[in-house]
Amino acid sequence: MRIVVVYGSHKAQGWRDALGAQLREAQIDIWQPGFTEPADFAVGWSPPPRFFIDQPKLRAFFSTGAGVEHVLNNPNLPAELPIIRVEDAGMGEQMVDYCRFEVLRWMQRRDEYAAQQAAGVWKPLDESHREQWPVGIFGLGVLGREVAKAFAADGYPVNAFTRSNTTRDPNVRLFSAVNGADQFAAFMQATRVLMIFAPLTPATQDKFDRHTLRLLPRGAYVINVARGGLIVDEGLLELLDDGHLNGAALDVFRQEPLPAQHRYWTHPKVRMTPHTAAVTPMGPAAKQMAEKLRRYAANQPVTGLVERARGY
Known part of the structure; x- marks a missing residue:
């Protein structure tokens, strides 16, 4: 399993490390402009428009937050790409x-x-x-x-x-x-x-x-x-x-x-307050996300699958 983390801040490395501790069998990279090695899954927040052009073979995108408009509003988001969001996790x-x-x-x-x-x-x-x-x-x-x-x-x-x-x-x-x-x-x-x-x-x-x-x-x-x-x-x-x-x-x-x-x-x-009422705790969220990734990779059902018509 190959995963690419896309995060528009210093948190990218933290998410890579947290996921790596849960998914030792996976290869996990951090996306940067120009990174085009094909990944199976993406994990992150607010991917730049270029990201989905560089990663055309993704099987699913996993959002590190409960909200998903940061992905749905991306002009290059593939129409059929599944989006899975984190649920609660603290x-x-x-x-x-x-x-x-x-x-x-x-x-x-x-x-x-x-x-x-x-x-x-x-x-x-x-x-x-x-x-x-x-x-x-x-x-x-x-x-x-x-x-x-x-x-x-x-x-x-x-x-x-x-x-x-x-x-x-x-x-x-x-x-x-x-x-x-x-x-x-x-x-x-x-x-x-x-x-x-x-x-x-x-x-x-x-x-x-x-x-x-x-x-x-x-x-x-x-x-x-x-x-x-x-x-x-x-x-x-x-x-x-x-x-x-x-x-x-x-x-x-x-x-x-x-x-x-x-x-x-x-x-x-x-x-x-500056959007801090509930901040995704990286440790519990990474553990939850790792379980979702394993299940999805094995073609098993996962919770948190976004219905695009509803917007969540």
Whole structure:
């Protein structure tokens, strides 16, 4: 088995070493412009357009992250090349921690207490309880399910919106597109903290604009750990400005790094992180990927196979 690692950063060597420790029987190279030795499989992130021209005999491409638009948007991606993505591998736990931190900060009014401390004010604020903070999971994939399960165990009411109603969890109130056009509005209206986990596809691009975000109850919050293109920035900022929304925690953006002049940098209701809510842990991910590679090479079924028509 010959594998080529393609990664637009210093991490290429780390992935080569991590995979090499798991697949001692494989020959693993790092792709660079001009490297045209034919490989069976490719592993990596955001391959340059030239990559697929240099590697026309690939049997499959394995994405080192849960998202795959970095591959699907490649103009030279062969139409029939299978794409397999990593699943969780430790990212779910990171997502849970990220969302817990933000919800607790809002629920316990930590920003208000910080402002009072700065002003020298001693004033206990009204208490808030978890049952008053229903969370809404948009995108109930591997990571979304992990967060839904954790928040339900913590005692929060949990809503979820899905394309189908195949998911069964007695602790999650499910809203499904197949059950009627009114399901999305009902999901939004029942949610105090919207958490976005869905992939970026033609169906989800610009999904959360001013109109749809206004379906949330007044005083609601938004967490986006999926992709920046799901939210229309102008709509979110408008609702933060007029008080309909109380806050937003954003880890992903339409343009990354975020331009210096963007209003998110200075908006008092926005908290930002630089796409770090869940970073693929190389060791566990390499172990998972090695197993997928072995199974695929042996013509055995693998999970994480991307359906191009859906975009994930």
